Amino acid sequence: MSKKILLSGVKPTGRPHIGNYFGAMRQFVELLNSGAYECYFFLADYHALNLIQNAALMRQNSLDLAVDYLAIGLDPSKAVIYKQSDVSANTEAAWIFDTLVTVPYLERAHAFKDAESKGREVNVGTFNYPVLMAADILLYDADVVPVGQDQKQHIEYARDIAQKFNNAFGRTFKLPDALILENVAVVPGIDGQKMSKSYNNTIPLFATKAEIEKAVMSIVTDSSSDLPVNVYNIHKLFKSQVELEPIYETHKGKYKILKEMLIADIESFIAPLRERREKIAADVKNIHTVLAEGAERARAKADLKLAEAKRAIGVS
Numbered sequence: 356m357s358k359k360i361l362l363s364g365v366k367p368t369g370r371p372h373i374g375n376y377f378g379a380m381r382q383f384v385e386l387l388n389s390g391a392y393e394c395y396f397f398l399a400d401y402h403a404l405n406l407i408q409n410a411a412l413m414r415q416n417s418l419d420l421a422v423d424y425l426a427i428g429l430d431p432s433k434a435v436i437y438k439q440s441d442v443s444a445n446t447e448a449a450w451i452f453d454t455l456v457t458v459p460y461l462e463r464a465h466a467f468k469d470a471e472s473k474g475r476e477v478n479v480g481t482f483n484y485p486v487l488m489a490a491d492i493l494l495y496d497a498d499v500v501p502v503g504q505d506q507k508q509h510i511e512y513a514r515d516i517a518q519k520f521n522n523a524f525g526r527t528f529k530l531p532d533a534l535i536l537e538n539v540a541v542v543p544g545i546d547g548q549k550m551s552k553s554y555n556n557t558i559p560l561f562a563t564k565a566e567i568e569k570a571v572m573s574i575v576t577d578s579s580s581d582l583p584v585n586v587y588n589i590h591k592l593f594k595s596q597v598e599l600e601p602i603y604e605t606h607k608g609k610y611k612i613l614k615e616m617l618i619a620d621i622e623s624f625i626a627p628l629r630e631r632r633e634k635i636a637a638d639v640k641n642i643h644t645v646l647a648e649g650a651e652r653a654r655a656k657a658d659l660k661l662a663e664a665k666r667a668i669g670v671s
């Protein structure tokens with residue numbers, strides 16, 4: 356029996372943070388190692404182009420994210436690791452899907468509404484974001500897509516688009532399911548809001564000890580309560596509730612001590628990852644080889660599916 360297909364991606368828009376890791380990337384590694392899935396992990400560089408319009412930075416961020424993927428334990432001999440832009444079929448399929456969705460439908464997307472509500476002039480790439488994302492997923496026949504809560508709506512768009520295509524042209528695309536872990540669906544940042552690069556409230560996944568200290572010391576605490584909720588909620592990622600309860604009870608109201616304990620726990624978690632990352636980053640040639648081989652394998656898969664879709668719509 357063939358394995359289920361698992362696919363996910365991360366935008367190379369800067370250093371990933373522990374929200375990306377616990378919300379999504381850790382699942383990538385665990386699910387890959389479970390052996391239950393045929394896995395595809397990519398760098399969503401065309402999505403990042405909406406934000407990063409600087410060639411040197413785009414190159415650097417992409418290389419860095421590929422290193423991050425390997426450093427967290429994604430093994431290129433077991434998973435296909437590639438850049439979205441290396442697979443032209445993705446953007447071609449996005450065009451086909453563009454013809455199936457309406458403007459009001461895309462106007463309902465959270466990311467678009469957010470950008471618009473901030474009074475920003477939204478570029479067409481941001482507006483079409485969910486359509487390219489549907490192509491990313493559907494061309495690989497993905498069954499499951501591990502992501503954080505903020506991507507749930509995008510997976511629903513992908514399902515809808517698959518259904519619209521299948522209704523119009525006959526069954527071609529599989530309907531994917533989002534895989535969201537409830538307890539880490541929205542990892543909070545140091546201000547208690549969702550951790551996000553754009554909110555400037557992150558703890559980088561490969562942070563140095565000094566960066567960890569600085570971030571933890573700036574966690575916002577509310578002096579009206581004995582329990583520093585924002586500290587606790589981040590601490591929960593690194594220690595179980597059973598371990599944490601007596602610690603927080605003993606040091607009730609002692610925010611500094613609790614923050615120091617959190618720093619020690621984050622550091623002991625991150626230090627080995629950071630060391631592994633340094634070794635992997637030293638071999639740039641290997642990173643390029645991984646991406647080139649991944650691109651070839653991804654193209655082989657996506658091109659076949661695109662050809663099927665092109666036959667279905669009557670252009671081949």
Ligand code: TYM
Binds near residue numbers: 366376380402504550
């Ligand atoms: P991106 O790069 O914003 O985020 C990568 C992954 O991290 C998750 N995440 C979080 N999870 C929990 N708590 C948080 N605070 C948090 N912040 C981020 C995201 O949900 C995501 O899973 N659109 C995608 C990239 C993409 C993609 C795809 C993903 C493009 N095409 C196809 C899956 C399938 C994005 O911008 O992720």
